[in-house]
Amino acid sequence: MALLLILLLKPMQASPQWSRYNIGSHLVSSQSHWAASSGGQWSNWAAWSPCSMTCGGGVSTQDRRCLSRFLGTRVCQGDERQYRACNIKECALGAVDFRAMQCSLFDNRPIRGQPGTFRWVPFHGALNPCELTCLAVGQNFYYSFGRVLDGTRCGLDLSHMCINGRCLEIGCDMLLGSNITKDVCRVCGGHNDTCLHFRSTYTSGPSSSSSSSSSSSGRFGYNEVTTIPAGATHIRVIDKSVNYLALMNGHHHYVINGNWVIDWPGEYSVAGTKVLYKRSADNRESIEAVGPTAEALHVMVLLREKNPNIEYEFWFPSERDTAVQLDPSAGHGAIWPAVFFPWRKATAIPTTTTVSTTILSTALPSGRKLRSDSIPVHRWPLRSHSGAHMDPAEQDISSRIVDPPRRPLLPQPPEPPPPGTMAEHKLIG
Template sequence: PWRLLLLAWLSLLGTAQPARGSWGSWGPWTSCSSSCGDGVALRTRRCLRTTEEEPCTGDPRQYRLCQLQGCPSGSVPFRAMQCSLYDNKPVLGTSARYRWVPFHGAPNLCDLNCLAEGHNFYYSFGRVLDGTRCGPGSPDLCVGGRCLSVGCDGILGSGPRPDTCGHCGSSHSSCLFVHRLFQGTDPSFGYFGYMNVTKIPAGATHIKVTDKSRNYLALMTSDGRYVLNGDRSIAWPGPYEAAGTRLTYTRAPDGTESLEAPGPTDQDLHVMVPAPPRGSPQPPQPWACCCRRGPGGGSGGIRSPPCPLNGCGFVPAGRCGRCRPAKGRSQRIQHFCQSDF
């Protein structure tokens, strides 16, 4: 019997948990810590508990990112401004005076580590002010001496990150992966000289379009404005802005094109292909290195040779000339060749 009583007592002892207090409502946000650029705002809450209750779990303070208008051109960076406050003031227990600039090689990113200009030592003046960037180019901010990342909800240290579709804190459940392969057999039936390939809907993210044909990719917004290769003109590879996102258009030497954008798009985009009139030849391709001299002095012409990137490139048709004769039997020379090859 005593064993049963002992077990029952231990069981009851294990289930008895002291009560904890509960949090009150959050107070209002403070003003932003900075007058321009990025800063932080703070709000607090109180733990409501009796003397017998345990303290509340969690943080009584919460910080959020406040982004104001950009600072004027030529403004001193926030960390550099804090270091400059100690210029020409005695430090290190001596009368020596220095000018101070930020030092980013110290272990604690949220200490005000400043390097003495013209000298090989730095000094830590304590913590940086709240809202200081943890480092050059870092998206994270220092708060209370800690380096905190900014969640997609704007709260520092909260943790939520955008999913593949850009939704904050979601588990990709709202995302739909779309993969399509287009194979057109007769592009001459395109309207206004263009064949519609597909529509990229508004809100799309992680966009990638690849074309390995001899045609050119064209891109048009929902209001009928061409972004790439429209109105029978060929666009240069590079970055473009459209539908609220940044597009990167590339074209490889073999004619392969790709179009990538992070999104999300704020309007529909139409991927199209210019359609040449029925029976017309394909548009002329740029000339490339295509001729090689062999050891015996003979020449052979090829359309698509392997071509080193640093030695060859595309040139206008008018600049292509005939292959020059080789000066030695063992010499190999690459040239821009004429169409008779």
Template sequence: MPALTYVTSVSGLHVLILCCFRPQHNGKFCQGSARLNQLCNTKPCQPSGVDFRAQQCAEYNSKPFRGWYYKWKPYTKVEAEDICKLYCIAEDFAFFFAMASKVKDGTSCSDHRGDVCIEGACEPVGCDQVLGSKATLDACGVCRGDNSTCKFFKGQYVLQHRANEYYAMVTIPPGARSIHVQEMEISTSYLAVRTLKRKYYLTGDWTVDWPGKFQFGGTVFDYQRSFNRPESLYAAGPTNETLVFEVSCPSVPVCLDVR
């Protein structure tokens, strides 16, 4: 006799569980997985909304940790295989801890990807919001697109200036996608990004930021720099404000690729 259990999770994940008990008339037990996952509530969250992973960390605020109480926030600077574990960092302290072996089903794997965690594993979500789909955005953000509606911009910055100054290379408007900035060879210069009002998001006021992911302008920028490779900066976009890309102390050409 089959039995169906339908569960709705507040995290935006429907779970359908099929159970077969005592098959009759020489029947067989159900084959394959007994669990079917489907996304729901796929509309973008409000910017003021509370992050689901943050909610899970906050649940430990009222629980003593080694005899003390802390305020916990999500910590996601972990290896890819650990992204679906609940790592939390103590607010105003420098330590983090794995509070749970897995986050709740439906938790986003990261802030800038649509993939979700299910049963402790990061599962892909296509641009069509279908779990397990391989549908992707093209360079200008069209789901399953072929770049035919894109307008591409590409250029090189090859001027040299005096040291100890910032020089603007290019200004990109809101709505830009697939942004690439790449040095042509290793140099002593640094890439910087600011707004039109001279608010620096990356490497401003002569403070050089470490490589990593930076969230600004409505998207996440991946800043790469090492001793044996040229600098690079990439963002999928879209941006939501005008951004000015600069270079400090330029000594070699910088190749700019903006789409």
């Protein structure tokens, strides 16, 4: 049973071992006053106070005065104080958490109604994240020591902070409670009018011809779906087939499902942003990223069946070049360029229209040789099993190397073709 203790202790000044916290009078502040009517005159905002912390996310305050209140006229409408998040970079590894530091201030102090003394650590299961709820180490009870100090994170991430006992969201302008967000172009307080929307569907499949063909051609193995340029935001790729999505970074290194290895779904750090890879039991896959990307991304598909119908979309800054092309002569082997056709302007309420995307032929230019390192090799340990159906022909393949606890999913790739030729990649089974 949880026992509550009213905070009777005065706020403690920072001691030398807590030198990275500025626990001062500007941090422990009274609740802002709200005026009852409009029409009063405010003074200019004062300068921002020093940040309450040097890392891990602190808070800075800024005050103003209602001049009309001292003149005996109508009072001012609005807030006398505003709060801004500051120094949001994470602290060095091993640094003491701010909430944990506040709990430790009560270590070895007598607690009303409890014999003995205890050491305290944060308890994150409390209903109110802005109460200093601490768990007694080695015991089965916790106490609430009142409000946490202003600038304490509401949770484990840095999206909300506690101010005067209330959990406030940090706006993209870094002001607490401002409710200003980034638009699809990743512009703080924007109106979706500084970027362009691109949306298309990739339709391809294994082909029996090695000559140039239409945009519906494709070969067994890895095929490029599209190139997403640097600076793209709100990226989404969806595949509903038994094929596998894969992702290359701007240096043509696989980061998801590359080299015949199927990765676990999860979050990956790619091109300066977080990429979320999802895969369900029915083989539905998606790759999503908020962006903006720091480099180009190459969306690939490991083809196992025809007509994957991969849908993809992203937003791109309108002031940048909209033509993105990848030349196989750059030394990356059989990588095929994608030609992007005209974009459309974003609107305040985004609507999407499908435009055409042409995937060029998989045949290499005349006289161009295929690099041997671009051909899949005869081994691929698999990291997970997505529940895909396995043909008997797949199960009989004995040349692959598979970690015993892992189940094979992919058919064996063909032998590499002679230099300067393009071999036919056919499905097995």
